[in-house]
Amino acid sequence: MPNTKRRRLVATTVAVALGATALAACGSSDDSGTQSGPVSLTYWTWTPGMDKVVDLWNKGPGKEQQITVTVKKQASGDTLVTKILTAHKAGKAPDLVQAEYQTIPTLVSNDALADISDQVGDAKGKFAEGVWQQTTLGTDAVYAIPQDIGPMMFYYREDLFKKYGLTVPTTWDEFAETARKLKKAAPDKDLTTFSANDSGLFAGLAQQAGAKWWTTSGEKWKVGIDDAATRKVADFWGGLVEEGAIDNQPMYTPAWNKALDTGQQLAWVSAVWAPGTLTTAAPDTKGKWAMAPLPQWSKSENRTGSWGGSSTGVTTDSGHKDAAAEFAAWLNTDRDALNALAKESGIYPASTSAQLSGAFTSPPEYFSNQPDFYTKAAEIAETTAPSAWGPNVNVAYTSFKDAFGAAAKNKSDFTAALETMQDDTVADLKKQGFEVAR
Amino acid sequence: MKSAPYGFLLPAALLFLLFFALPIGYAVWLSFRKVHVLGLGLGSGARKEVWAGLENYTDALSDSELLDGALRVLGYGCVVVPVMLGLALVLALMLDSDKVRLAPFTRLAIFLPYAIPGVVAALLWGFLYLPDVSPFYYVLDELGLPQPDLLDGGPLYLALSNIAVWGGTGFNMIVIYTSLRSIPAEVYEAAKLDGATPLQIALRIKIPMVAPSLVLTFFFSIIATLQVFNEPTTLKPLTNSVSTTWSPLMKVYQDAFGNGDIYAAAAQATIIALATLVLSFGFLRAANRRNKQEAAR
Numbered sequence: 001m002p003n004t005k006r007r008r009l010v011a012t013t014v015a016v017a018l019g020a021t022a023l024a025a026c027g028s029s030d031d032s033g034t035q036s037g038p039v040s041l042t043y044w045t046w047t048p049g050m051d052k053v054v055d056l057w058n059k060g061p062g063k064e065q066q067i068t069v070t071v072k073k074q075a076s077g078d079t080l081v082t083k084i085l086t087a088h089k090a091g092k093a094p095d096l097v098q099a100e101y102q103t104i105p106t107l108v109s110n111d112a113l114a115d116i117s118d119q120v121g122d123a124k125g126k127f128a129e130g131v132w133q134q135t136t137l138g139t140d141a142v143y144a145i146p147q148d149i150g151p152m153m154f155y156y157r158e159d160l161f162k163k164y165g166l167t168v169p170t171t172w173d174e175f176a177e178t179a180r181k182l183k184k185a186a187p188d189k190d191l192t193t194f195s196a197n198d199s200g201l202f203a204g205l206a207q208q209a210g211a212k213w214w215t216t217s218g219e220k221w222k223v224g225i226d227d228a229a230t231r232k233v234a235d236f237w238g239g240l241v242e243e244g245a246i247d248n249q250p251m252y253t254p255a256w257n258k259a260l261d262t263g264q265q266l267a268w269v270s271a272v273w274a275p276g277t278l279t280t281a282a283p284d285t286k287g288k289w290a291m292a293p294l295p296q297w298s299k300s301e302n303r304t305g306s307w308g309g310s311s312t313g314v315t316t317d318s319g320h321k322d323a324a325a326e327f328a329a330w331l332n333t334d335r336d337a338l339n340a341l342a343k344e345s346g347i348y349p350a351s352t353s354a355q356l357s358g359a360f361t362s363p364p365e366y367f368s369n370q371p372d373f374y375t376k377a378a379e380i381a382e383t384t385a386p387s388a389w390g391p392n393v394n395v396a397y398t399s400f401k402d403a404f405g406a407a408a409k410n411k412s413d414f415t416a417a418l419e420t421m422q423d424d425t426v427a428d429l430k431k432q433g434f435e436v437a438r
Numbered sequence: 439m440k441s442a443p444y445g446f447l448l449p450a451a452l453l454f455l456l457f458f459a460l461p462i463g464y465a466v467w468l469s470f471r472k473v474h475v476l477g478l479g480l481g482s483g484a485r486k487e488v489w490a491g492l493e494n495y496t497d498a499l500s501d502s503e504l505l506d507g508a509l510r511v512l513g514y515g516c517v518v519v520p521v522m523l524g525l526a527l528v529l530a531l532m533l534d535s536d537k538v539r540l541a542p543f544t545r546l547a548i549f550l551p552y553a554i555p556g557v558v559a560a561l562l563w564g565f566l567y568l569p570d571v572s573p574f575y576y577v578l579d580e581l582g583l584p585q586p587d588l589l590d591g592g593p594l595y596l597a598l599s600n601i602a603v604w605g606g607t608g609f610n611m612i613v614i615y616t617s618l619r620s621i622p623a624e625v626y627e628a629a630k631l632d633g634a635t636p637l638q639i640a641l642r643i644k645i646p647m648v649a650p651s652l653v654l655t656f657f658f659s660i661i662a663t664l665q666v667f668n669e670p671t672t673l674k675p676l677t678n679s680v681s682t683t684w685s686p687l688m689k690v691y692q693d694a695f696g697n698g699d700i701y702a703a704a705a706q707a708t709i710i711a712l713a714t715l716v717l718s719f720g721f722l723r724a725a726n727r728r729n730k731q732e733a734a735r
Contacts, residue, residue, distance in 0.1 A: 249678075401682055428697070
């Protein structure tokens, strides 16, 4: 999702205006209750260009099966989750919804997503195991079909790395050394920044280190946000910020765009959708960036985390679950649909077979200097570490923004911020009545 | 036809009930509810809404973040309200004087920022506050002057207040100016015959006579301050210094739409509404009492 991240800033501001309407607007699913005869489905998504992809369905397989899908464009991410839950409360959720992976447990926990394992069970083979597992929550049920993924990578200014005699770091230790070396060579420049305004980045970095934030034992949830792996990540970045080796200003601000565009910042730890963001944030430096695998915690490892990505789910309110599941499977596994998704919406597909075909045979325009961009991306995607989401990711994410935002600002202890995040998350689970294991 | 007046009232009353009283009632109802989860909370029937009693209220009142937010907003209000109303009064008095030129244009120019939506204004100012993209910082840099970080610590309050003052002064000025224009000319004539200077007229006649509209603008400003949301929310992505719960309303928004706990949010909203009611009507009563005492003298 190249546009998702950039749109956050706009989304926040627009959310003010939408707050009221989000409550009032409800889905209009056509509940006739029967499976025979023409069916019309409503689909809530924020993916740009989705209407064109859905047109392919409506004119092709959908026409044959008399299943018509209507796209209702939505705000992205958490705003949509709230809207889905509100609509579901009134029994009026749309038939199909787009959901980021980390929101699936929240949606399932509110009984908003239907189990579609009977309809789409055979789609499993089209996806990497770590990706598929996020839509099953480790159970026999299937709550959604993966659409796009965001394997994390390291982006850097090739020309400036050469200029300052820096080599591409393959481990996080080398990464820290690179940051220090750059500070010595050019004190007014930064290798990168630690930004606290997108929790997904930190979650992805922790995932790479092997963190498992939410696990279950019996009928209890266990929260491991301050586990050893995440502590390692927090310590590492906190140390770099404290010693001034990297910047501490948030991403996605006009100042950040300028820093990337002018070479004030030389690198960005990001995901496969970065070319889209860089195209708008740093238009003048097109062709000067290169992509490499994420630095590793030890030389022998080869893992990455994921940042972003979403799936298509069928709601429990839908009167046509079979038809909706059929469409969801087509959208995310059919070759033509995936090609159209890549072309119209610029997504990086979760389906492994699609990662090297169609639009992904040539590099993104911004990275025309790196012809094997997508070959490399597919290799990196394969190394994605499994993730472990729980029913209150939203609370942990909010807590991250506030606690780490303050810690980054004050250049203070990141492990204390991590403890706050852990405590807030556990307290919220307990408040809701979940049993929490120690 | 004794029932005719009620018939006329019906549409307004109906709309009031449907779109005002009912949602408020529902919010209050929600504030006494909470969700209870069974087991892992997955699948159907794992979550149910139960009676919470006063739990949400005690949680909200013992939540230091809500109180801290109220204190932050208070600090912000201490800057905004006096500066904005002071400026509005001075500008209204200046526009009301005989010597002013281009009065209609000036009036419009001062009022114009009020017509700009708060979010847009905050975005524009946000760009001007960011050192790397702001033309002001460029000028400061060229002149070798210190460049304060406006998005942190104490200056953050000034930065936020500035947006509110910029946007709100025009509206308050118009309110005060309108009431200045309604003062009968004979009063000024009498004052002039008695030898009062323009300054004395302003201080002794104009300001006391527009006191009711000063009270009104103060009343509006208190409510607007307690409910500040747009400016800090818009500046939040630009800095680490504004948390998601910076102002009380931001906390309500975050709890309802970020954390999905509409019950706690409803309780906080009720508390904020009550506090606003007490503060603003308390002020109105105090102002009225003073007026009556003065009238009795």
